[in-house]
Amino acid sequence: MERGHIFNPSYVLVTTPSLLFDMTVKPLEGMAEGSVLFVNSPKEIPIEQSKKIRVSYGDLTGLALKYLGKDILSAAMGAVACKLSGLISLQSMVGAVEEELAELGLETDIIEKNVQLAKECYLSTESVELRGLSHKPLHKVVEVRYLGEKGIPDLLSTGNTALRKTGSWRVFKPIVDKNLCTACSICYIYCPEACISLDEQGYPIINYDYCKGCLVCATECPRNAIKAEREIVWS
Numbered sequence: 736m737e738r739g740h741i742f743n744p745s746y747v748l749v750t751t752p753s754l755l756f757d758m759t760v761k762p763l764e765g766m767a768e769g770s771v772l773f774v775n776s777p778k779e780i781p782i783e784q785s786k787k788i789r790v791s792y793g794d795l796t797g798l799a800l801k802y803l804g805k806d807i808l809s810a811a812m813g814a815v816a817c818k819l820s821g822l823i824s825l826q827s828m829v830g831a832v833e834e835e836l837a838e839l840g841l842e843t844d845i846i847e848k849n850v851q852l853a854k855e856c857y858l859s860t861e862s863v864e865l866r867g868l869s870h871k872p873l874h875k876v877v878e879v880r881y882l883g884e885k886g887i888p889d890l891l892s893t894g895n896t897a898l899r900k901t902g903s904w905r906v907f908k909p910i911v912d913k914n915l916c917t918a919c920s921i922c923y924i925y926c927p928e929a930c931i932s933l934d935e936q937g938y939p940i941i942n943y944d945y946c947k948g949c950l951v952c953a954t955e956c957p958r959n960a961i962k963a964e965r966e967i968v969w970s
């Protein structure tokens with residue numbers, strides 16, 4: 736399998752809707768008329784796009800939580816890609832998931848859960864035929880690298896991490912229950928994004944622009960005062 740930039744994709748699959756609004760990612764750039772966009776979302780989202788593309792949605796995160804108990808989406812997204820293209824049978828897709836996950840050394844029951852997840856994703860997705868594509872596909876593969884000022888901020892350059900608002904990565908949003916919180920500061924210390932500050936009484940304030948939803952704070956809180964709510968609104 737080759738990995739690299741695809742400049743004019745016929746199919747684009749977006750794992751989290753917040754990426755649609757991320758100006759450093761621009762997942763729709765390069766899509767031509769007639770191409771197909773799939774968004775992992777429980778509901779439709781207004782998408783500003785001058786070209787006529789066809790959009791479909793599916794709540795893969797909800798299905799991953801149902802089968803795996805975690806928002807791990809690789810098998811789900813792969814299954815949707817297979818079905819959207821209309822080129823890969825259910826049997827071939829299941830065989831590929833089993834083979835790939837076995838190579839990673841996963842246990843049989845985990846592989847089976849992923850297969851069940853992939854099957855439901857495949858069966859609940861409609862194939863979307865490519866019609867009237869306005870470009871000829873470019874078979875051009877280049878090395879993956881960061882694109883300097885035009886792309887994702889390069890962490891090796893100084894002073895630009897503020898540009899990367901990691902809040903757009905979040906699947907679960909941590910919410911502090913002040914009735915349970917004892918202002919012990921543990922979440923403030925453990926947050927890997929340093930996006931928790933303390934108010935004058937020592938209670939935590941989460942900066943959701945940068946909170947990436949890792950839930951380390953919720954795991955470490957000795958009072959179980961931080962709840963995780965699934966994020967379903969993006970802007």
Ligand code: SF4
Pocket residue numbers: 909925926927928929930931941945946947948949950951952953
């Ligand atoms: S979820 Fe992660 S990034 Fe967000 S406040 Fe908690 S520890 Fe920090």
Ligand code: SF4
Pocket residue numbers: 911915916917918919920921922923938939955956957958959960961
């Ligand atoms: S770790 Fe829990 S109890 Fe301590 S400050 Fe954070 S939310 Fe409050």
